[in-house]
Structures are given as C-alpha cells and as structure tokens.
Amino acid sequence: MVSLTINGRVVQANKGEMLLSVTRREGIDIPALCHHDAVEPFGACRLCMVEITKAEWDGWTNYVAACLYPVEDGLIVQTHSSKVNELRRTVLDLLLARCPNSPEIRQLAAEYGVTQTAYEEIPDADNCILCGLCTRVCERLGFKAISTVGRGHDKVVAPPLKEAPPDCVGCLSCAQVCPTNVIQYEDEGNKRTIWNKSFELIACKECGKQTITRDFAEALSSQRNIPEDYFELCDECHRRELSVKMGSIVSWSREAAS
Amino acid sequence: MNHDLDKLPEIYERYPRTPQSLIAVLQDIQKEFHFLPTEALKRTAEELNVPLSKVFSVSTFYNAFSLHPRGEKIIRVCVGTTCHIRGAKQIQEQLENHLKIKAGETTEDKKFTLEVVACVGACAMAPVVAVDETYHGGVTVASCRKLVKKSKKGKKS
Numbered sequence: 001m002v003s004l005t006i007n008g009r010v011v012q013a014n015k016g017e018m019l020l021s022v023t024r025r026e027g028i029d030i031p032a033l034c035h036h037d038a039v040e041p042f043g044a045c046r047l048c049m050v051e052i053t054k055a056e057w058d059g060w061t062n063y064v065a066a067c068l069y070p071v072e073d074g075l076i077v078q079t080h081s082s083k084v085n086e087l088r089r090t091v092l093d094l095l096l097a098r099c100p101n102s103p104e105i106r107q108l109a110a111e112y113g114v115t116q117t118a119y120e121e122i123p124d125a126d127n128c129i130l131c132g133l134c135t136r137v138c139e140r141l142g143f144k145a146i147s148t149v150g151r152g153h154d155k156v157v158a159p160p161l162k163e164a165p166p167d168c169v170g171c172l173s174c175a176q177v178c179p180t181n182v183i184q185y186e187d188e189g190n191k192r193t194i195w196n197k198s199f200e201l202i203a204c205k206e207c208g209k210q211t212i213t214r215d216f217a218e219a220l221s222s223q224r225n226i227p228e229d230y231f232e233l234c235d236e237c238h239r240r241e242l243s244v245k246m247g248s249i250v251s252w253s254r255e256a257a258s
Numbered sequence: 259m260n261h262d263l264d265k266l267p268e269i270y271e272r273y274p275r276t277p278q279s280l281i282a283v284l285q286d287i288q289k290e291f292h293f294l295p296t297e298a299l300k301r302t303a304e305e306l307n308v309p310l311s312k313v314f315s316v317s318t319f320y321n322a323f324s325l326h327p328r329g330e331k332i333i334r335v336c337v338g339t340t341c342h343i344r345g346a347k348q349i350q351e352q353l354e355n356h357l358k359i360k361a362g363e364t365t366e367d368k369k370f371t372l373e374v375v376a377c378v379g380a381c382a383m384a385p386v387v388a389v390d391e392t393y394h395g396g397v398t399v400a401s402c403r404k405l406v407k408k409s410k411k412g413k414k415s
Contacts, residue, residue, distance in 0.1 A: 135311075144309035150318045160314035161296060167309060 004075040013071045020048050020066040028079050030066055031088065031108055033179040034131035039140050041067040044131045045095075045179075047108075049087045051078040063087060085112060093117050095129055102127035102180045127180040130155055134174035134183060142223060143167050146174060146195065159195050170199035170213035204234035211235075263297055265290055270305045277308045284317055292368070293324045329364045329371035331409055333357075334388040338377030341385040345399070349385055350374060352399045356406060369410060 001012050006023060013022045018041055023030050034044040048066040053059070053076045063084070078084060092109040097119035099105050105127070109115065134157055135147050145168035149158040159165030170192050175183040185194035192199045192213055199213035211217075217231035233241065269286045273279035283306065287298050294317050303310040317323045335353060337346045350361060353372055357365050364371045380386050383395025387402060389409045397405065 139309075144311050147309075147311035147315035149315060160310040161299070165311065167311065 002071055002073040002075075004071055004073065004077060006077045007079055016070050018067055019050065019052075019064075019069040019071055019075075019077065022071055023050075023066060023077075023079060030079055031111075032067055033108075033129060034133055035067045036133055036137065036177055038177075039133070039136045042132060042136060043068040045129065046091050047088055049084060049091070051081050051084050052076065088112055089114050094119060097121050099125055099127040099129060099180060101125065102129075104180050105129070126182055128157060128182045129180055130157070131179060132157070133177050133179065137173045137177050141171065141173055143169055143171070143219070145169075164197035165195050168195055168197055169215040169219045170194055170197065171216045202231055204237055205232045206237040206240075207234060209234045209236070263295070263301070266298060266301055270302075275306055277306055277312075280306055280308055280313065280316060281320075284313075284323055288323055291327075292330060293327045296325075327364060327368060329369050331369065331390055332371045332373060333406070333409075334373045334375045334378065335361070336376075336378045336380070336384070336386040336388070337374045338381065338384075340381035341377075344384040346385045348399050349387065349397055349402050352402055353387075353406070356403050370406070 002015050003010060003012055004022075005011070006026060006028065009026075011022060011026055020030060020032060020035060020041070021037075030048045030050065032045060032048040034042050035048065043065045046065060049063050050066045050069075051061050052064055052069070053061045054072075054074050055076070056074075061083075066079075089112050092105070092112050092114045094117075095105050096109050096114060096117040100117065100121045130148065132148060138144060138146050145165040146157060146159050149156055149162070159168065170185075172185060172192075172194065175181075175185050175194065183194070185192065187201065187210070190201045190203060190210060192201050199215055201210040201213055202217055203209070204211055211234045212231060217228070220226050221228045221231070230238075266287070269283060269290065272286065273282050280302070283302055284294060287294055287302070291298070299313050299317060300310060302308070303313045317325065333353065335341075335346060335350045337350065354360055357370055357372055359365055359370075359372055361372050361374045375388075378386055378388055378393065380393050380395060383393065385395075385397050387394045387397045387405060389405065394405055
C-alpha cells in the first residue's frame, strides 16, 4: 500500500495502480475519453492530465496523464488546479476543432468553459478523436478486425484495405466503447450491418428476440469453450430456464424431506 | 505491371515466420514489386501470423511502403528551405513537364515516380534531387533533364 494526497485528502492506494483508477475510486471526476477498464491505459486523449508534486521537490510540479501514472508514496496531486484546467481547456479546444459536431465533445468543452474553438475547424469533420479505443478493444477481444490506417492528417480508423473486415464478427464492441459515437451500425430484422459487412442475428429459440450474430457466437464457442447451443437462447430465457430448474430442485428436495 | 507472386515464398524464407519480421518482409516485397500488392498483404498476414488489420496499419503508416504501383526509380525533389531558395520550385516544374506527371505520380511506363520531400539533409548541395539513394547537388533546370536521361539508361543513377 502507498499513501498519497489528492486535492488535500490523504488516500491509500495499491502499489503500481494508475493514478486515474485511484481518483475514480475516490469519486473525483477527471475527464478521460480514451480510457476503458477492459484495456491497457493508452494516454491518447490527454484529458486526464493532473498536477503532481512531492514534498522534496522544492515546489516544482509536473503535469502527467493520470491514466498512465503509477501512484507513489508521498505523491501530492491536484486534479483541478487552475493550470490543470487550463491544460484541459487547450486539449478540449483542439478536440473541438477536430470534431465541431460531436455533442459529447461540445458538452465536455462547455463544462470547461470552451464553447467555440480558437482554431480552425476541420471541414467535413467526422466525430472521431482517434483515441484508438475501438481498435484496442477489438484487439483485446482477439478479433483484431480494425486498426488505425495511415498517419498524421490522414490517419483514420478503418478495416484492412478499407473493405469489409474479414475478421469482424459484428460484436459491436467498437461501437459501444466509442466515446463520441462515431461507429455506426444497423440492425434490421435478423440482419446486422457494421463496417459494411452483414451478419445474421440469432433469434432466441424461446421468445424470438434477436441476440448476437452467428459469427460472434461461433467465435465465442470455439475460443472461449462455451457450448454452441448456449447462444440459442437469449439472456432472459436463460434466466427463466435456470429459475425453473432451480424451482424444480427446491420442490423435489421438499418432497424428499416430507 | 506483371507482379509475379511466385516470388513471395522466397521472401518469406529469408526471415523467421514471426510478427517481428513484418517490416523486413514488407520492405522486400516493396523492393521486388515497387509496391505492396493486395494479395501479398493477405499472404504476409497468414505467413507471419499477423492480423491483416496490423499489416494494413503498418503498410499505410510508413512512407517507404506504397499500395499503388510506383516507378522503378524514385526521383525526390527536395523543397526544403535552402533548396526552395535555390530554385527547387523551378526544378520541380521542369521535372513535372519533362516526365509529364505531377509530384506524387508515376510515369505511364512505370520507370519513374516523382516526389517532393521537405529536406534530405544535404542543404550545402542545394538544390538537391535524389534519384533512389543517389543525391545530386547543384541541380539546374537544364541539368535535371539530363539527370532523368542518365538514370533511365544506366542501372546506377
């Protein structure tokens, strides 16, 4: 265990833990767009910058990305000092120039008092902030269907060859983690379309509700050792089946007791 | 352009079949075909056990790789500050007119690709035109035509 001071409050944390997870546990609101607990910290969005110092630093301070900074004993952290807020405003100002139409960015920027970017807005901007969360989550899940393509100004998130990605299973993880909701998909009947690729949705055997795609189910059952027929039922019907089974066990044991 | 994919197995033989060999393999493919054919990207992904998305990511990241056919020789006109002052613009225009392509394009016979680069680090020789790895300093509007002619003939530029 290490002991550090955050905004004047002494806090205990595990050794090697990242600063951002400590502040989140303590209920301190630090904005972060590229962070997700399921993947390694990446430090792309730079919104979680905080001010750090130590007693022996003679008044010197440093500014670090909280998501990538392991906590140390005796660390003194300011999460919302005027300099930190100024740094965040700059980042938000740049993000606003990049994605002027993103409601998520606009709202976050407004919270920090930035309503209009000082930079030139990108013409026909999409809302992608290139945080790479989608590609990292996809990689973490083991599908590795999408990646960043190109570099510098031309960098985008795209499937290989910018065609329908052969490794995509239509799990929607990329769309769901996207902090600015850029990744579009469509569910129509038993068909799902994402990244220009179509998938068949499995209908629950009992209630007919659409669950996950056939490709995703196949991938899960082969890679994670889940029986194939598990995906024939939706979550609700699984629960119902389980409760009926449990109920029958209870009544059976009552009968046995009497 | 005839790109003979039969040459690929030989390239894969040169390196261990690990993801770490990706860039080396792509460099050799680029050298062989003067670009990275789509089919070669797919084969490389399989051979080295790298996701296709990663192969595409790497091959679009580095300037040394091209997904479109490039010329046998790459002519790079330096337009850095010093070369700019010494007339790089005129040399670029002259080469564009002579080769009948714009910067970034490849001649129809696939002999040359013309590129402009920000600085090749040889400012003392400005203006500089590099043909593949050979740097030519003090190039003039008159001499750059000869340069093209010479590089067309000889194997060495």
